[in-house]
Amino acid sequence: MLLTVDNAVRKVHFNMHETSLSLLERLRDSPQNEDWNWLAGLYTPLIHLWLRRYDVQDSDAHDLVQEVLLAVSKDLGTFEHHGQPGAFRGWLKAILINRLRKFWRARDRRPQASDDSAIEARLAQLDDPASELSRIWNREHDQYVLRQLLSLADPHFEPTTWLAFCRVALEGAKADDVAQEMGISRNAVIIAKCRVLNRLRQEAEGLIESSSGYFCQ
Numbered sequence: 001m002l003l004t005v006d007n008a009v010r011k012v013h014f015n016m017h018e019t020s021l022s023l024l025e026r027l028r029d030s031p032q033n034e035d036w037n038w039l040a041g042l043y044t045p046l047i048h049l050w051l052r053r054y055d056v057q058d059s060d061a062h063d064l065v066q067e068v069l070l071a072v073s074k075d076l077g078t079f080e081h082h083g084q085p086g087a088f089r090g091w092l093k094a095i096l097i098n099r100l101r102k103f104w105r106a107r108d109r110r111p112q113a114s115d116d117s118a119i120e121a122r123l124a125q126l127d128d129p130a131s132e133l134s135r136i137w138n139r140e141h142d143q144y145v146l147r148q149l150l151s152l153a154d155p156h157f158e159p160t161t162w163l164a165f166c167r168v169a170l171e172g173a174k175a176d177d178v179a180q181e182m183g184i185s186r187n188a189v190i191i192a193k194c195r196v197l198n199r200l201r202q203e204a205e206g207l208i209e210s211s212s213g214y215f216c217q
Contacts, residue, residue, distance in 0.1 A: 024088065028077050040069050046144050047096060050137070054100050054119065064103060071095045089141045090129070097127050149203050157196060160184070164192035 026035050047068050051061045072095060081087045104119050125133040154162055164182060167173040168189060175193075179186040 042148055068096055068099050093137055097123055149200055153199050161192040164189045165196040168193050
C-alpha cells in the first residue's frame with residue numbers, strides 16, 4: 001500500500017496542535033542516543049538531495065551532510081519550538097543554507113555549472129520564507145518525512161490493520177465500505193485507523209506541522 005503514498009499523502013489527518021514535542025525534548029536531554037540515530041537516518045537522504053540541487057558533488061556531499069547534522073546536534077539544546085508551525089523544518093533549512101554558503105565561499109570550492117553569484121542568489125531564494133523555493137522545501141520536507149514515517153510504522157501492525165488504515169486514511173475510502181470489503185466491523189476499521197495515526201503522531205511530533213497542509217483535525 002505504500003505505493004499509493006505519493007499521490008495520497010495529503011489525505012492523512014492529524015491533530016498536531018497539542019504536541020508534546022517528545023522526540024525533540026528527548027534529544028535535547030540526550031542528543032547522542034538511539035533517538036538521534038533515528039533522526040539522523042531519517043534526514044540524511046533529504047539533506048543530500050538538497051545539497052545536490054546546489055551543485056555539491058557526491059564526493060563532498062557526505063562530509064557536508066555530516067556537518068549539517070553535527071550543527072543540528074550541537075545547537076538542538078538551544079532550539080526552541082514554542083509550538084510554532086514549521087519551526088523545526090525552518091530551523092533545519094537555515095542550518096543547511098548556512099553550511100552551503102560556507103562551503104561555496106571556501107577558496108578552493110567553485111560550482112562547476114554555476115558561478116558564485118548564481119549560487120548565492122539561489123540560496124537567498126531558499127532563505128526567503130515567502131519564496132516559491134522555500135515553499136517547495138516545506139512541501140517536500142513534509143512529504144518525505146511522512147513517507148519515511150509510514151514505512152517505519154508499517155511493520156509494527158498486522159496486515160489487516162495496515163490495509164484498513166491505508167484504505168481509509170490514505171485513499172479516502174469510507175469506513176463502511178472498507179468494512180464490507182474486508183469482512184470486518186466498521187468499529188474495527190475505525191480502531192485500525194486510530195491505532196496507526198496515534199503511532200504516527202508520536203513519531204512526527206515537532207517534525208511535521210499542522211500548517212503544512214498535510215495535517216488537520
